[in-house]
Each structure stands twice: as structure tokens, then as C-alpha cells.
Amino acid sequence: MNVYLKRCTDYNKAEEVLLPLLKKYSDKFKTGEKVLVKPNLLSPRQAETGITTHPKIIEVILKFLLDLGTKPYLGDSPATSTALEAAKANGIYDICKKYDVPLVELDEPVKVDGENYKGIMISKKVLEADKIINVAKLKTHVQMIMTLAVKNTFGCVVGKEKSAWHFRAKTNTNFANVLIDIHNIVNPTLNVIDGILGMEGNGPANGFIKRFNVIGVSENAYVLDHAIIKALNIKEKYVYITKEAMKRGLIPHYELESDWEGGKIKLPLTAPIFETVTNLTRIFERVPKINKNKCVACKICENRCPAQAIDIDNNKFIDYSKCIRCYVCHEVCPQDAIKLVRRLI
Ligand code: SF4
Ligand code: SF4
16 A cells, blocks of 8 residues: 655646656556546635645646546535536636536435445435546644545535534544545545645634645545644544544555655644643533624525524524534635634533
């Protein structure tokens, strides 16, 4: 099992760095195969925000697949919009047009059972693919602490079903196991992480843009995530998905080939970094709070809240007795109008 972490400081050099890595896996793709390319199209944001997969990365992957004679198509099911809107905002739409590659919404749900969780609504367009290339971003995540390759396959779950899983799972540990079940169903052939630009702080959408200067590739998303976490000096126990993957025996021994120096990252305020903070979080926990001056009453958060805890018409009220602290509202707010504040339990 190999993981490649290669330094890349500029999207204009992405082909130089990424293409040789992809070519190591050429024999995994056959002429005529339908290959789904699954980027991170979280919401309609420009590529320079570090929130969504950069079009230059997608261009290298599509050229690689077309040269092999496969039939690539690109798709996602974004949290707050359509794949088309998100792809237009970030530039992936233009790349798909340039190479005549279909851009699809990951809709048409098919019920699939995971190892622990049953009845997961995966898009038919995912299940119909012969192969999948999962193209994630390197970002922090207020609920899961980090969002990397394993978390990126959550976008294969259709539309609002994603919010419903937050509610069904209830705890972060359970939710990490839902994500692992989904990832194992999707089972990408190859995983790429675009970490040239990413996000730290309260990601995945409302943190700070961070230049990590790395591209990661592996056939195994668990070890790819693990290698990045280690390079960023993050303890595995803080990253729910990696912690649960370790418990489930999903992180095998791997060979790391890297010229990336890694470094430090500001984790979200929700991360239990020090024991004292962990103790404090038993009494105080982070809850979402709407900044009424910034809020434009678009109701995206209300529509996406899995616990129906938000009532924008009622003076932008959040019912904390219903709120399950999934922070979806914080993730989806396009105005960065939701803060995570400490509150006595
Ligand atoms: S808090 Fe954000 S997402 Fe919610 S209604 Fe206001 S602007 Fe929209
Ligand atoms: S209010 Fe926000 S954090 Fe609470 S359940 Fe709804 S989406 Fe999740």
C-alpha cells in the first residue's frame, strides 16, 4: 500500500506533480470503462477560496482518463446547491465543457446497506460507475475535525439524505462510522487530495484559507488521510474518522513517499486539543449562534438543519433543546453568519 504526498505550490504546476502519480495507477483503468470523478463541490464558491476542488486538478485527472480511453463523467451532490451551480462558480464546469465530459447531479437514490448502517441512499450514478476517482480537499471540519478523502465520499449520498444521517447518527463517533460505511460502499479506485490551497480553523466553509502546498494520492483513502494527519502533527484521536477507522482495522501498514514538509494547522474550536479543554467541554459545549446583522434570512440553514431546530422567521431562533450539535448550519451558511459559541450545558 503506497501513499504519495508531493509538494506543489502552484496550481499551474499541478500537471507536472500529479500526472506522474496518476500514471502509477494506469493499469487500474481499462478502455471504455465509465469512471466517475467525484470532486468536493460543497457549495457555489470560487476555487481560490480553498473550499472546493480546484479545476486545474480536475483537468489533469480528466486528461489522464481520456488518454487511457476511459469514459469519465463528473458528479457531486452539494450541501446547498446543485453540482452544476457549484461547478460553474468554481470553474470545473468550463473544464468539463472543454473536454466534453458530462457533469451530472448525484441524484436518483438507491438504498444500500453499509456494514453498520442500513438503508443509505447512494446515487445510482455512483453505483453505475465502473471505477471512481475521489478528489477531496484538505480542510478542517467543525464536526469531524478534518475532512479529507474518506469524508469526501459523503457527497455520493443523495441531497437532504445527508442531513438526515447527521440526525440518525446523533454522536460524532457514530457519524464517523456512517461516513466509513458510505466510503466502503463507494469504494473509490483512486483517491486524490488537493491540498495546494485548503482550509484551517472552523472549516469546511467558514474557516481560514490556508496554503498547504501538497497533492496526495493513494488507492486507499484511510491511509492517505492518516499520512496527512501525521504530517500535520494532528493526533489520530482528535480526528473521528481516522480514530474509528483504526478501531475497525481499516488502516493497514503503508509505504509513504513524500517530499512535503507538512507543518501545523489551526484545528476548529470544537476540537478537544488539550485535556483541560476536554474537561471543560463536558460543562461547556459549542453551539451555533446566528449573527442577526450578518444573516440575510436565506433559510439555507433552516432547510438543512436535521433536527429542525432553526426558525428564521421567529427572530432567527435556534432551539438548543432540539439541536444535536452537528454544525451543518455553520457549514452551509453562505454569509458566515453562524458562530460557534460556548454554552453551559
Ligand atoms: S444564518 Fe446564514 S444560512 Fe441561516 S438564514 Fe441566515 S444567512 Fe441564511
Ligand atoms: S441548529 Fe445547527 S448544529 Fe444544531 S442541529 Fe441544527 S444544523 Fe445541527
